[in-house]
Amino acid sequence: MSDAVLRVKDLQTQFQSRAGALKAVNGVSFEVGRGRILGLVGESGSGKSVTGYSILGLIEPPGRIAGGEVLLNGKDLTRLKGEAIRQVRGAQIAMVFQDPMMTLNPVLKIGTQMIAAVRAHDRVSRKAARARARDALAKVGIPSPEERLDAYPHQLSGGMRQRVAIAIALLHSPAVIIADEPTTALDVSIQGQILAEVRRLADETGTAFVWITHDLAVVSSLADDICVMYAGKVVESGPAAEVIASPRHPYTAGLLASVPAEHEPGTKLPQVPGSTPALANLPPGCAFAPRCAKAGPACTTTPPVQTFEDGRTALCHYPIEPVSCQPHSLTSNTYRSAS
Amino acid sequence: MPAALLDVEHVSKRFVKHPNLGERIAGLLGAGPKAETVRAVTNVSLTVAKGEVVGLVGESGCGKSTLGRMIAGIYTPSDGKILFDRAPVAKSQGRRTQKLTTRVQMIHQDPFASLNPRIRIGDTVAEGPVAHGIVKPREADAYVADLLGRVGLDPGYRRRFPHQFSGGQRQRIAIARALAMKPDLLVLDEPVASLDVSIQAQVLNLFMDLRRDLDLTGIFISHDLGVVRHVSDRVAIMYLGRIVEMAPTSELYASPNHPYTRALFESVPRIGVGRKDFRPIAGEIPSPLHPPSGCHFHPRCPFAGPRCKREAPALTAIAPGRSSACHLNTGGTE
Amino acid sequence: MSSSSALPLPAETSWSRVSNFWSDFRQSPVAVAALIVVVVVVLMAVLAPFVTPQDPYNQEALDLFDARLEPGEVGSGGYVHWLGTDAAGRDIFSAILYGLRTSLIVGVMAGTLALVLGTTVGLVAAYYGGRIEALIMRVIDLQLSLPAILLALVLVAMLGQGLMQLVAALVAAQYAYFARTTHGAASAERRKDYIEAALSTPLPARHVLFRHLLPNALPPLIVVATVQVANSIALEATLSFLGLGLPITQPSLGSLISNGFQFLLSGRYWISIYPGIALMLTVVAINLVGDQVRNVLNPRRSR
Ligand SMILES: Nc1ncnc2c1ncn2[C@@H]1O[C@H](COP(=O)(O)OP(=O)(O)OP(=O)(O)O)[C@@H](O)[C@H]1O
Ligand SMILES: Nc1ncnc2c1ncn2[C@@H]1O[C@H](COP(=O)(O)OP(=O)(O)O)[C@@H](O)[C@H]1O
Ligand code: SF4
Ligand code: SF4
Ligand SMILES: [Mg+2]
Ligand SMILES: [Mg+2]
Numbered sequence: 011m012s013d014a015v016l017r018v019k020d021l022q023t024q025f026q027s028r029a030g031a032l033k034a035v036n037g038v039s040f041e042v043g044r045g046r047i048l049g050l051v052g053e054s055g056s057g058k059s060v061t062g063y064s065i066l067g068l069i070e071p072p073g074r075i076a077g078g079e080v081l082l083n084g085k086d087l088t089r090l091k092g093e094a095i096r097q098v099r100g101a102q103i104a105m106v107f108q109d110p111m112m113t114l115n116p117v118l119k120i121g122t123q124m125i126a127a128v129r130a131h132d133r134v135s136r137k138a139a140r141a142r143a144r145d146a147l148a149k150v151g152i153p154s155p156e157e158r159l160d161a162y163p164h165q166l167s168g169g170m171r172q173r174v175a176i177a178i179a180l181l182h183s184p185a186v187i188i189a190d191e192p193t194t195a196l197d198v199s200i201q202g203q204i205l206a207e208v209r210r211l212a213d214e215t216g217t218a219f220v221w222i223t224h225d226l227a228v229v230s231s232l233a234d235d236i237c238v239m240y241a242g243k244v245v246e247s248g249p250a251a252e253v254i255a256s257p258r259h260p261y262t263a264g265l266l267a268s269v270p271a272e273h274e275p276g277t278k279l280p281q282v283p284g285s286t287p288a289l290a291n292l293p294p295g296c297a298f299a300p301r302c303a304k305a306g307p308a309c310t311t312t313p314p315v316q317t318f319e320d321g322r323t324a325l326c327h328y329p330i331e332p333v334s335c336q337p338h339s340l341t342s343n344t345y346r347s348a349s
Numbered sequence: 350m351p352a353a354l355l356d357v358e359h360v361s362k363r364f365v366k367h368p369n370l371g372e373r374i375a376g377l378l379g380a381g382p383k384a385e386t387v388r389a390v391t392n393v394s395l396t397v398a399k400g401e402v403v404g405l406v407g408e409s410g411c412g413k414s415t416l417g418r419m420i421a422g423i424y425t426p427s428d429g430k431i432l433f434d435r436a437p438v439a440k441s442q443g444r445r446t447q448k449l450t451t452r453v454q455m456i457h458q459d460p461f462a463s464l465n466p467r468i469r470i471g472d473t474v475a476e477g478p479v480a481h482g483i484v485k486p487r488e489a490d491a492y493v494a495d496l497l498g499r500v501g502l503d504p505g506y507r508r509r510f511p512h513q514f515s516g517g518q519r520q521r522i523a524i525a526r527a528l529a530m531k532p533d534l535l536v537l538d539e540p541v542a543s544l545d546v547s548i549q550a551q552v553l554n555l556f557m558d559l560r561r562d563l564d565l566t567g568i569f570i571s572h573d574l575g576v577v578r579h580v581s582d583r584v585a586i587m588y589l590g591r592i593v594e595m596a597p598t599s600e601l602y603a604s605p606n607h608p609y610t611r612a613l614f615e616s617v618p619r620i621g622v623g624r625k626d627f628r629p630i631a632g633e634i635p636s637p638l639h640p641p642s643g644c645h646f647h648p649r650c651p652f653a654g655p656r657c658k659r660e661a662p663a664l665t666a667i668a669p670g671r672s673s674a675c676h677l678n679t680g681g682t683e
Numbered sequence: 684m685s686s687s688s689a690l691p692l693p694a695e696t697s698w699s700r701v702s703n704f705w706s707d708f709r710q711s712p713v714a715v716a717a718l719i720v721v722v723v724v725v726l727m728a729v730l731a732p733f734v735t736p737q738d739p740y741n742q743e744a745l746d747l748f749d750a751r752l753e754p755g756e757v758g759s760g761g762y763v764h765w766l767g768t769d770a771a772g773r774d775i776f777s778a779i780l781y782g783l784r785t786s787l788i789v790g791v792m793a794g795t796l797a798l799v800l801g802t803t804v805g806l807v808a809a810y811y812g813g814r815i816e817a818l819i820m821r822v823i824d825l826q827l828s829l830p831a832i833l834l835a836l837v838l839v840a841m842l843g844q845g846l847m848q849l850v851a852a853l854v855a856a857q858y859a860y861f862a863r864t865t866h867g868a869a870s871a872e873r874r875k876d877y878i879e880a881a882l883s884t885p886l887p888a889r890h891v892l893f894r895h896l897l898p899n900a901l902p903p904l905i906v907v908a909t910v911q912v913a914n915s916i917a918l919e920a921t922l923s924f925l926g927l928g929l930p931i932t933q934p935s936l937g938s939l940i941s942n943g944f945q946f947l948l949s950g951r952y953w954i955s956i957y958p959g960i961a962l963m964l965t966v967v968a969i970n971l972v973g974d975q976v977r978n979v980l981n982p983r984r985s986r
Contacts, residue, residue, distance in 0.1 A: 028703075028706075053545035053546060053547060054516075054545055167633050167634070169633060170633070197408040197409050197572070197634060198408065198572065198613065198616055198617050199408060199612070199613065199616050199629060199630040199634070200629075200633070200634070201616075201618075202615075202616030202617070202618070202628075202629030202630065203616075203629040203630075203631075205618065205629075206628075206629055224545070224546060225546075225618070226546065226620055227617070227618040227619050227620045228618050230618065230619070230620045230621060231618040231619065232618070254620060254621055255621065264547060265546050265547055266620065268546065268547060268549065268550035269546070269575065269620055270549075270550070270553065270575045270576050270578065270579035270580075271574075271575030271578065271579075271619065271620065272620065272621070273579065275578055275579050275580075275598060275599070276557065276579065276580070278554055278557070279550040279553055279554055279579070280550065281547070281550040281551045281554055282547035282548075282550070282551075283551075285515040285516075285517050285518065285545075285547075285548060286515065286545060286547075301547075421883050422883055422885070423879055423882065423883045443813065444812055444813040445811075445812075445813075446882075447885075448882070448883060448885040451884070451885070454883070454884070455880070455883050457876045457879070457880060458876075459876060462875055462876040462877065463876040463877050463879075463880050464877055464880075465877040465881075465895050465898075465899070466877075466899070467898045467899060468894070468895075468898075476884075476886060476890070476894070477884040477886060480884075480886055480887060480890060523880075526880070526884075530884060
């Protein structure tokens with residue numbers, strides 16, 4: 011894909027600790043095109059958030075970016091310092107956090123904060139800034155946006171606050187928005203509303219999203235592409251529908267197989283044994299080897315990135331052969347859609 | 350029908366939010382908030398037969414945990430009663446709740462919070478049964494080793510502290526602690542919600558094994574429709590403190606009746622359906638401090654009519670073993 | 684069943700926790716210096732009878748010819764009075780060590796008793812809640828609003844002079860700090876799931892109180908305890924200085940300072956100043972150690 015707006019190449023982020031340097035992100039590469047949504051999935055501690063923070067240059071000591079490039083429209087953000095990166099952040103690339111209060115100041119009105127956010131990068135009148143803030147709120151589906159500008163954050167529900175955070179991220183029509191588990195703390199009905207808005211925004215405004223989540227169902231229904239992370243590395247990537255229908259990496263396959271909705275109720279679920287390894291003592295070679303059903307003799311050495319058709323990749327010595335039947339074979343007995 | 354092991358009869362729970370000192374002073378000047386009442390659970394009735402697992406589903410704040418806590422004897426109901434094997438599970442003593450049975454045990458959502466960080470896990474598992482004479486202090490060690498083995502942990506770990514375990518392992522420890530009391534009824538409050546996807550299946554499998562081996566009865570609370578479907582025989586859907594629909598699992602998932610249940614099923618993202626056009630439920634979840642009149646769901650319900658604003662629908666039988674609380678089933682919404 | 688138990692975990696012993704604690708504590712050179720001072724002070728106080736040339740309690744050994752010798756002079760005992768002597772011919776160095784002994788005994792005793800009393804009161808309030816809690820905490824708040832020194836003064840005036848009376852006054856003046864801290868920490872813990880789990884097992888009340896609530900409320904208490912030991916020492920010195928503490932025949936740092944105060948203007952600074960320096964060093968060092976312990980135990984620090 012040559013039209014990628016964000017291209018992350020071999021990103022390495024480490025945290026200095028008693029046990030030595032922890033490689034929280036260890037050679038992550040991916041790219042996102044205009045108007046596309048990339049789902050970054052993985053379990054807790056796999057390095058998703060650190061990847062997001064690294065892209066925006068928000069890593070603080072004892073952490074540091076130890077290598078790699080983050081190319082936003084061709085410009086390497088890892089080389090920018092101080093004021094230069096601050097100019098980019100919020101204007102060309104923005105972040106939405108799991109807790110919207112990371113973005114919102116509890117003692118200021120929504121309008122005040124949004125106007126300040128507009129004027130941080132653009133010299134416009136307060137009136138014009140207010141109009142832009144109102145439009146942004148309307149864009150994320152907030153009813154009566156004019157009145158909401160005069161509300162304080164605590165007067166809004168969790169779902170509304172998260173919409174406001176997304177609206178703030180949208181103020182300068184950034185090329186990319188990084189969203190770190192933005193719906194994890196929300197209810198399914200509210201999550202559904204936000205996912206619908208985000209899908210529409212990506213399609214209509216051309217903003218690219220990196221949607222960080224641990225929820226496979228969310229990426230499956232929202233994202234165009236998927237990157238699966240495990241212990242600081244991308245172990246599988248490719249178009250969402252294909253990866254879900256026919257995973258090539260044993261870890262992705264294990265995760266998908268263990269989702270209860272895909273099995274006859276009451277039956278034993280296929281499970282991935284063991285638990286996520288601590289970064290401080292990863293096994294040599296493939297980090298997934300102690301839990302992997304397919305592990306073989308080669309797995310004590312670092313697996314290569316295998317590339318397949320359709321731009322799919324898997325970091326594995328013995329990738330799974332693609333299943334031949336058509337995609338969506340897994341949907342057999344999910345809930346009936348009501349109507 | 351076999352005799353019910355658990356009988357929840359017209360139970361309500363109200364919490365009064367007292368204003369703090371500052372607010373009270375503001376109140377004297379006519380500006381502060383008054384004492385407000387949260388209706389966490391309203392008039393819920395439910396019976397659970399021996400060996401049955403009932404799933405409790407709903408969005409946050411709908412009262413699942415509060416109902417679970419009342420069943421587990423942590424709170425006493427404001428109204429109604431909860432009978433386990435025909436005797437109350439708890440009684441109130443002034444402002445405190447005194448639990449009256451050890452046969453109902455609870456498992457909490459967050460295993461990082463539910464284990465005392467300063468007590469070795471073996472002692473955590475042993476202290477309940479020793480305090481209640483279920484096992485002699487001398488035999489506690491062997492008892493604990495046996496239980497840890499049963500939940501899939503190496504008994505050699507019993508002298509370790511909780512922080513040395515992963516989330517999934519801690520949830521196993523919490524399950525062992527509950528089993529140590531030889532319970533008949535387990536209340537599981539979102540037992541897998543805080544676990545990684547790959548670990549959830551392990552804990553669900555463990556629960557299903559234990560249920561079969563020990564003939565356990567369960568209340569399984571979750572907001573995850575897929576998980577509830579997998580482990581429950583019957584499911585109750587809650588909305589803002591009330592049960593709105595109750596049915597055997599397979600029937601509920603095959604043909605949900607209540608408009609909220611249907612909307613909920615619609616808005617859940619699913620694996621494998623590909624990019625979908627979402628049809629989420631409109632509107633926000635109302636606050637239990639000021640619930641809407643009549644049917645609590647009416648501001649968000651596509652079928653709502655004038656009757657829904659006026660009159661709260663009762664939970665009525667719509668088929669054998671099935672009930673739903675919607676005017677559409679009882680003469681329409683006009 | 685499952686293979687999750689196959690996961691190897693680093694065994695954490697209590698020793699490795701101590702060594703982690705120490706490696707964090709060590710980060711501040713000032714705190715380490717303060718710790719050294721505290722250790723030296725405690726050692727000198729404990730070993731006072733063996734390292735001092737003179738026993739200041741023994742009136743007979745005092746020689747008026749040695750009165751008010753300047754630091755460095757040799758007295759009739761044939762040894763050097765490094766810090767000089769006072770008006771009764773007491774060797775100031777010896778008196779300071781014995782004084783430290785008294786001060787530390789008073790400080791530690793008062794601190795410990797206040798800890799036990801205050802912790803119990805605070806725990807009971809946090810555990811029972813409701814009216815009991817409201818009543819206890821109002822009393823505590825009222826007491827905390829009065830200066831500790833005022834309370835101690837009134838109590839000593841009522842109880843009379845003597846070591847035990849002094850300790851009692853200090854405990855009464857200080858337990859409220861412990862009660863407030865315990866109550867705060869325990870109320871925070873009280874809401875946690877593991878307490879709920881213990882209550883719903885159900886475990887007996889005293890079991891929940893002392894095995895679950897107390898150990899988790901302890902870290903902030905340790906910090907308060909070190910600081911309160913220092914405060915007790917300072918409070919005792921103040922009382923003794925005002926003549927309400929211990930008599931000079933049973934010297935504490937406070938009574939030594941008071942004893943030399945009248946000579947300060949006549950140029951015999953050492954009688955008062957050296958005990959003053961010893962007092963200051965001790966109190967400041969204990970406070971610094973307490974601060975660093977608090978920093979290290981602060982759960983918000985990622986470790
Ligand atoms: N101890 C309490 N004091 C006051 N209000 C409470 C208390 N416990 C619960 N509530 C309120 O009662 C309502 C129901 O809470 P409950 O915890 O039962 O919800 P839930 O369905 O378990 O939600 P979640 O999915 O978030 O766990 C909420 O509005 C909550 O704020
Ligand atoms: N500030 C930090 N200091 C040390 N380690 C950190 C820090 N932030 C994150 N890590 C470690 O980096 C790894 C990846 O973390 P993170 O990206 O937050 O995971 P997730 O995939 O859950 O978002 C984890 O092992 C975490 O402990
Ligand atoms: S490299 Fe080996 S151990 Fe790792 S996922 Fe592939 S088969 Fe499994
Ligand atoms: S009673 Fe009315 S508002 Fe409530 S669910 Fe039924 S139709 Fe909708
Ligand atoms: Mg994260
Ligand atoms: Mg809950």
